[in-house]
Amino acid sequence: xxxxxxxxxxxxxxxxxxxxxxxxxxxxxxxxxxxxxxxxxxxxxxxxxxxxxxxxxxxxxxxxxxxxxxxxxxxxxxxx
Numbered sequence: 001x002x003x004x005x006x007x008x009x010x011x012x013x014x015x016x017x018x019x020x021x022x023x024x025x026x027x028x029x030x031x032x033x034x035x036x037x038x039x040x041x042x043x044x045x046x047x048x049x050x051x052x053x054x055x056x057x058x059x060x061x062x063x064x065x066x067x068x069x070x071x072x073x074x075x076x077x078x079x080x
Contacts (some may be wrong), residue, residue: 035077042073045080 002018003010046069050056056065072079 038077039070039073042077042080043069046070046073049080 002013002015005011043066047056047066050059050065050069059065059068069080
């Protein structure tokens, strides 16, 4: 068992659970910035695509092209 104190509260935790939390935190800490940049680049490609086909700033069905590109790129960065 591992004991540590956070804001005056003593927490007792199984070693395996502690190690899993540390590893998960380490792995997830680097994901956000790279993914954000990838999404921004995808959105830029999407906007350019919509401009090229004459559907910017609104698509033929009235939806906002920027919003559509952002939604698609948040699902997958290979959308455009």
